[in-house]
Amino acid sequence: MLGRFGGLSKNPAARLSAVSRTRQPSTGSCNGSYSMLKKPAPASELKTSNESGKEASSPHVHGLDGIAVKALLQGAVLKGHDPLVILREAGIDPSVYGNAYAAIDGRSLVRLVRQIQFSLDDVYLGFLAQGVRLALERERLLSFLHCATFGEALRVSIRFTNAMSSDVGPWISEEHGSGLQHICKYQTIPGVDRDILVWIRFVWIYHMFSWLIGRPLALRGICVKARRPEQANGFDRFALFHCPVTFNAPVDALSYSWSDLSMRTVHGSLAEYEEYYANEPDWFATPGRGLSWHERTKQVLIELQKAGMWSPPIEVVAARLRTRPRRLRYDLALEGESFQDIRTRLRGELAAAYLLASDLPITSIGLALGYSEPGSFSRNFVSWSGMTPSAYRAAYMSDPARIAAATALLNERRVL
Numbered sequence: 001m002l003g004r005f006g007g008l009s010k011n012p013a014a015r016l017s018a019v020s021r022t023r024q025p026s027t028g029s030c031n032g033s034y035s036m037l038k039k040p041a042p043a044s045e046l047k048t049s050n051e052s053g054k055e056a057s058s059p060h061v062h063g064l065d066g067i068a069v070k071a072l073l074q075g076a077v078l079k080g081h082d083p084l085v086i087l088r089e090a091g092i093d094p095s096v097y098g099n100a101y102a103a104i105d106g107r108s109l110v111r112l113v114r115q116i117q118f119s120l121d122d123v124y125l126g127f128l129a130q131g132v133r134l135a136l137e138r139e140r141l142l143s144f145l146h147c148a149t150f151g152e153a154l155r156v157s158i159r160f161t162n163a164m165s166s167d168v169g170p171w172i173s174e175e176h177g178s179g180l181q182h183i184c185k186y187q188t189i190p191g192v193d194r195d196i197l198v199w200i201r202f203v204w205i206y207h208m209f210s211w212l213i214g215r216p217l218a219l220r221g222i223c224v225k226a227r228r229p230e231q232a233n234g235f236d237r238f239a240l241f242h243c244p245v246t247f248n249a250p251v252d253a254l255s256y257s258w259s260d261l262s263m264r265t266v267h268g269s270l271a272e273y274e275e276y277y278a279n280e281p282d283w284f285a286t287p288g289r290g291l292s293w294h295e296r297t298k299q300v301l302i303e304l305q306k307a308g309m310w311s312p313p314i315e316v317v318a319a320r321l322r323t324r325p326r327r328l329r330y331d332l333a334l335e336g337e338s339f340q341d342i343r344t345r346l347r348g349e350l351a352a353a354y355l356l357a358s359d360l361p362i363t364s365i366g367l368a369l370g371y372s373e374p375g376s377f378s379r380n381f382v383s384w385s386g387m388t389p390s391a392y393r394a395a396y397m398s399d400p401a402r403i404a405a406a407t408a409l410l411n412e413r414r415v416l
Helices: 012-022 066-072 074-078 083-089 106-120 134-144 150-164 194-213 270-278 293-306 314-320 325-334 339-357 362-368 374-385 389-396 400-413
Strands: 171-174 179-184 221-223 252-257
Touching (some): 066 106, 074 083, 074 106, 106 194, 134 270, 150 171, 179 194, 293 314, 293 339, 293 400, 314 325, 325 339, 339 362, 339 374, 339 389, 339 400, 362 374, 362 389
Antiparallel strands (some): 221 252
């Protein structure tokens, strides 16, 4: 598959120069690179493991055990940092450190990784001789978010990651037409557990790309050189990937399907990325499934209606959704919907809400919803509801359930 992803120079300086010439508009990557854009919230603003109900000192707590937590902090320790201080700053009970019978949950893991990265100013947690500074990671992220599809994001990640550090060398190989294998190389320093780094990078890749496309990646499989890790509490740290895992493999790799690689991205801004991590995602949970195309289209149309655009063309909505009009029509059709029907229905629902939850004259409601003439409003309302606005108001003004629903909808989508 090198033809699709392009050949790469073996010289790091040449690779970085090549990347600089091709970046759009600023450098970026999506490969195993957690962007530490903001300092994590101080420990005083976070609950500790005990405060959140996760008794770190209790035996057989479900989650990543203290042995693995200690392994994640090895790079920081070798660079002279106090691991207990880092844990406290991440809002985690320090007693978990090195304790096989204590554990942290998925949200605590996110905070821990972020805190290590911030403390060391290194995306790779101090595990590599040549780390990646967080300012550089931010630049990689900006380019990463400009990618239109998962496959394109993967290509960008391969190019930039190879150029930025000789200790990290990902590449792509095709799996007999069934998908692509994303092979990752991590050249770690002595004194750290390479296996834990591979795992945490794979966790990042899985959750980041799942967030990017709006649904969980359907991984075809994972291969790791390590043997199966065992914890005293029975927690399986590879179960979160929901795919077959091969241990003692010749390479460390994730296998993607062609259908995932062609998926269009649904997020494209730094603000969305920061909001995602501000909400403390749970890395042990299945990434939230994305909204349907019907729901996404509906959300954009409601936003445009609030701005006074009552009949936006599909081209405008498709651009907001980072897709093409033809593709949007196709995706909506697969869900049994059409763009025109959704747009008409949303306008009709709001009109009906005004009729039942307000005492505004019908003429005023029509003008508020973008109809220049009363007759036009009436005709469109009849085509949507099967009755005139005045008949609708008279028929349902004494229906408490309809009025309650209309009031709730009006509170959410009011334009007057």
